Amino acid sequence: MASKKVEVLEGEMGQLKEEVGEKLSSMEGKFSSLEERFGGMEEMIRKLLEAQVAPPNPKEKGKSPVTNQNPNPNCPIREGVNQSEDGMQGQWQRQGGEGSGIGGP
DSSP states (O other): OHHHHHHHHHHHHHHHHHHHHHHHHHHHHHHHHHHHHHHHHHHHHHHHHHHHHSOOOGGGTTOOSOSOOOSOTTSOOOTTOOHHHHTTTTTSOOOSOSSSSOSOO
């Protein structure tokens, strides 16, 4: 009777060993996937830091990285629009009749 219980326990231990082995290999696969992702992120961060720390190009010395040279931040310049052609009339056209500005003929 005792030998039969030992055989049953050995069988259960074998099954548990297999399950643990499968779960361990699954976890190893997940860890390797994470290592690959973090490796890619590490490379991107390294490139970003190199770009930030890199000295300016001597050919571009004196050029400002700012595209809008307007000193007044409350009045932005619209790029690509010639303001002298359409002036203020292009932005606020009057709706309605010629007289008082109230709609109707």
